[in-house]
Amino acid sequence: MKKSNHNSLTREGFPLLMLASFRGISQVMLIENAVTGFIILVAITVSSYLLGVITLLSAIIGTLVGKLGGETTKEGVNSGLFGYNSVLTGIGLTLYLHGSYQWVISLIGAAVAAIFTATMMHFMKKSEIPILTFPFIGLTWFTLLASYKLKAFKLSSGLVPQDLSHWKLNIAGDINWTEGIFNGIGQIFFLDNILSGILLFVAVFWAGWKFGLYAIVGNAAALVTAYALGGEHTLLYMGLYGYNAILTIFAVSIVFNSEQNRFAPLSGIIAACLTVPITASVSTILMPYGLPALTMPFVLCTWIFLGARKVLPSL
Missing domain, CATH: 1.10.3430.10 (Ammonium transporter AmtB like domains)
Structure with a gap:
């Protein structure tokens, strides 16, 4: 089973990767539907071409992390469960950071979000409580806080501490x-x-x-x-x-x-x-x-x- 899943995206090729990625976008709204994911991508792109590109790349990255990591159930990758936290993280970091490393940090964040998702799945499996978007939240908060100590992370002017x-x-x-x-x-x-x-x-x-x-x-x-x-x-x-x-x-x-x-x-x-x-x-x-x-x-x-x-x- 594990070996079959590891090779599934390779055998089916690009169409399966894109379908899984679109489902990853739709999973942000707790929906598993590739068409819904595509319409959401269009909605995002209408608002911002940059965010549209980031959304698609983040979904693909999250899906690839699940596939290359040898995720233990085929349904996990193909249903988009490794994509939605990556999508939100990619969009969030793109909006809340600026500077020459903005894209790089956002897409690396998308990859890390997929890994964090797998970790949370493991620890919360017995509780039968879904992880939801917690990996996205935790990773985004920690990344934004890192900007106060690390020069490479530059906060957007819209995020201002208030008394x-x-x-x-x-x-x-x-x-x-x-x-x-x-x-x-x-x-x-x-x-x-x-x-x-x-x-x-x-x-x-x-x-x-x-x-x-x-x-x-x-x-x-x-x-x-x-x-x-x-x-x-x-x-x-x-x-x-x-x-x-x-x-x-x-x-x-x-x-x-x-x-x-x-x-x-x-x-x-x-x-x-x-x-x-x-x-x-x-x-x-x-x-x-x-x-x-x-x-x-x-x-x-x-x-x-x-x-x-x-x-x-x-x-």
């Missing part, structure tokens, strides 16, 4: 709800572009009507919750409260609902709402370090609900 003692909450201004809807799904890939958001909705509906419906519901739940709790209007229409909610409702209500629990839709909505205060708190904790929250709220909320299901199966 909490002088922080003021700004809830002035109107909310553009249309932008909030499409930016919510776009921010999963760091995108702030309405057309890209529309294409991403097309991508999830292609994977199945449930994904499309839950994407709308999860984003709406986050927007309403954030508004009711007095969240900053700028963050609402930029989609920074929506993307974690969408990923969380996908995980809790669809992907990891193996028992087809009748309460899973409600659990997913509650989990999506919970991402709002967790996003606010994680962002606040990281402000003195100038670090972004990334998808940590999604990981925390999903782990909380999936872990609780081991004891409280009705969740």
Whole structure:
């Protein structure tokens, strides 16, 4: 079995590599679908040609690491499980770093993310709790923090440590709800572009009507919750409260609902709402370090609900 997997991509050649890479892109949204992955790639490229190239290269690199490393199950490589953390890491480091080594660091980060993914798979295998995007989060945070001690890593000017003692909450201004809807799904890939958001909705509906419906519901739940709790209007229409909610409702209500629990839709909505205060708190904790929250709220909320299901199966 292991030998067959090691040679599988070689025998099938470039088409299989690309299909696995596209699935790696789609796995960012917990979806295993090559067409969905391709549409997502188009959505990213529409927003930025640079990010489109980085996304594709990162997905290929992650897939190759899984293949060349002799991953023990053929399904792991071909389903894209070694690509999605690489994709997010490549995009994140490209956006948050600058300088002549930006591309090199981003693509090396994509390769390391695949290795980190394998490590996390091993350690969390017995718990039956998915690793989700934690390898991407940990690797990105550590890389950004390294910039304070290593000259080769140059932080983007947008990442500035802030003093909490002088922080003021700004809830002035109107909310553009249309932008909030499409930016919510776009921010999963760091995108702030309405057309890209529309294409991403097309991508999830292609994977199945449930994904499309839950994407709308999860984003709406986050927007309403954030508004009711007095969240900053700028963050609402930029989609920074929506993307974690969408990923969380996908995980809790669809992907990891193996028992087809009748309460899973409600659990997913509650989990999506919970991402709002967790996003606010994680962002606040990281402000003195100038670090972004990334998808940590999604990981925390999903782990909380999936872990609780081991004891409280009705969740």
